[in-house]
Amino acid sequence: MTHFTGLSRRGFLFGAAALGGAAFLPTAAAAGPQLELTAMRTQAQLLAQPRPATPVWGYGGDLPGPELRFRQADRLSLHARNDLDTPTSIHWHGLRVPSAMDGVAHLTQPPIPPGGDFHYEFDLPDAGTYWYHPHMGGAEQLGRGLAGALVVEEEVPIRVDRDLVWMLQDWRLEPDGAIASDFDGMHDAMHGGRIGNHVTLNGRPGPRIAVAPNERLRLRIVNAATARIFALDFGALAPVVVALDGQPVAPHAPEDGVVLIGPGMRADIVLDASGGAGTEAPVRDLFRPDGAYEVATLVHGHTPLRARAPDWDMALPPNPLPEPDLAAATRHEVVFHGGMMGQMMMGADAPAMIDQMRQGRMWFINGRAAQGHDDPPLIVAERGSTQLIAMENRTGWWHPIHLHGHVFRIVSRDGRPTVHREWRDTVLMAPKERVEIAFRADNPGDWMLHCHVLAHQAAGMAALIRVA
Numbered sequence: 001m002t003h004f005t006g007l008s009r010r011g012f013l014f015g016a017a018a019l020g021g022a023a024f025l026p027t028a029a030a031a032g033p034q035l036e037l038t039a040m041r042t043q044a045q046l047l048a049q050p051r052p053a054t055p056v057w058g059y060g061g062d063l064p065g066p067e068l069r070f071r072q073a074d075r076l077s078l079h080a081r082n083d084l085d086t087p088t089s090i091h092w093h094g095l096r097v098p099s100a101m102d103g104v105a106h107l108t109q110p111p112i113p114p115g116g117d118f119h120y121e122f123d124l125p126d127a128g129t130y131w132y133h134p135h136m137g138g139a140e141q142l143g144r145g146l147a148g149a150l151v152v153e154e155e156v157p158i159r160v161d162r163d164l165v166w167m168l169q170d171w172r173l174e175p176d177g178a179i180a181s182d183f184d185g186m187h188d189a190m191h192g193g194r195i196g197n198h199v200t201l202n203g204r205p206g207p208r209i210a211v212a213p214n215e216r217l218r219l220r221i222v223n224a225a226t227a228r229i230f231a232l233d234f235g236a237l238a239p240v241v242v243a244l245d246g247q248p249v250a251p252h253a254p255e256d257g258v259v260l261i262g263p264g265m266r267a268d269i270v271l272d273a274s275g276g277a278g279t280e281a282p283v284r285d286l287f288r289p290d291g292a293y294e295v296a297t298l299v300h301g302h303t304p305l306r307a308r309a310p311d312w313d314m315a316l317p318p319n320p321l322p323e324p325d326l327a328a329a330t331r332h333e334v335v336f337h338g339g340m341m342g343q344m345m346m347g348a349d350a351p352a353m354i355d356q357m358r359q360g361r362m363w364f365i366n367g368r369a370a371q372g373h374d375d376p377p378l379i380v381a382e383r384g385s386t387q388l389i390a391m392e393n394r395t396g397w398w399h400p401i402h403l404h405g406h407v408f409r410i411v412s413r414d415g416r417p418t419v420h421r422e423w424r425d426t427v428l429m430a431p432k433e434r435v436e437i438a439f440r441a442d443n444p445g446d447w448m449l450h451c452h453v454l455a456h457q458a459a460g461m462a463a464l465i466r467v468a
């Protein structure tokens, strides 16, 4: 709808890159062997050969981390180990887990020290596309590669020929292929975050993916970049969005024809390979003004899989999410300030914000930049209550706002009810946009609400919601 259109009107255009080694693991059964994820240094061929491999941080030597697959209602039981020389943790982005399993270092668990381990175990009530990543020193740990997809399959999945994860990552590489170590740059923090110069899809730049004419794909697209937003254009192919952040949505063509995905977010699309025999279909990122580039190319083979595109049902069954009770909701106004070229800081909060800026804090939620995990909560919610958060972005930047432990409905944008009232765990807010979200606060604990542009989060754009 309007937010992407607004972007193109402002003259932003479309912004190189990648598929390949999707680690296709057998479905992880609850009763199966003990799952392990070890954070460690490894190498990955992020640049096209014969350019050198890049030293990265990965899970178990893979990049991205292994694709974990479960069935809805399974129980995840996984042992995390830390072979890095810095502490880490694992957060299960989008999954409604108990607080003690949420993986936020210093808040829900102690950091996993070098050489240490931590056992994660929780139920998986919701099907969908999720992901895991450290919640500690995030800008660096994700920027060096620590991320993986977690898929929870529906008991009866929709029919497709292939179900593929597309994990997008963005890297800032030096000419020799090494990852630049400028993770704390003030310029990045005050602007759009640490945007890289090299994009990969499943760890490969611009992969060519063979498809058969009239083959039906389910693509589970995960934006694991620390700052880059993607607006994916499929050219002559017609993607149908069937889930957002893992949660089913009425199947629909993406607004403005592009699949817009901010950091942390996911989109499941059904894509029919409707190009003719032997044709290529580039998948391009059109978000950035400095030129479009290909994240992948679908290469149609010569032998159609069937005579015409399938007409199979695409609607996914809903997850058992608690419906917010809007009539009884507690309403909160939440304003984001900060960064370069934001709205003037005015009112009672302004002097305090200017003071915090002198201490290197750049982003503010209701006038306050996060300092640490003992900050007072932004919101205290009674367990079971409905919370409506009216968020206003008074900055000149996009922010993907992520809530832990819950899934919310997007009720309105700029005062207008949303068409799909979609469920999300992360909402992408355009500059100056207002968004209302609502959720049932049914999961006790302290939960983070933060921007998933990790340099913004690190510079203050984070708060706590306490459900007691």
Ligand code: C2O
Residues within 6 Å of the ligand: 091, 093, 133, 135, 264, 402, 404, 448, 450, 452
């Ligand atoms: Cu994907 Cu607070 O995280």
Ligand code: CU
Residues within 6 Å of the ligand: 398, 399, 400, 451, 452, 453, 456, 457, 461
């Ligand atoms: Cu942000």
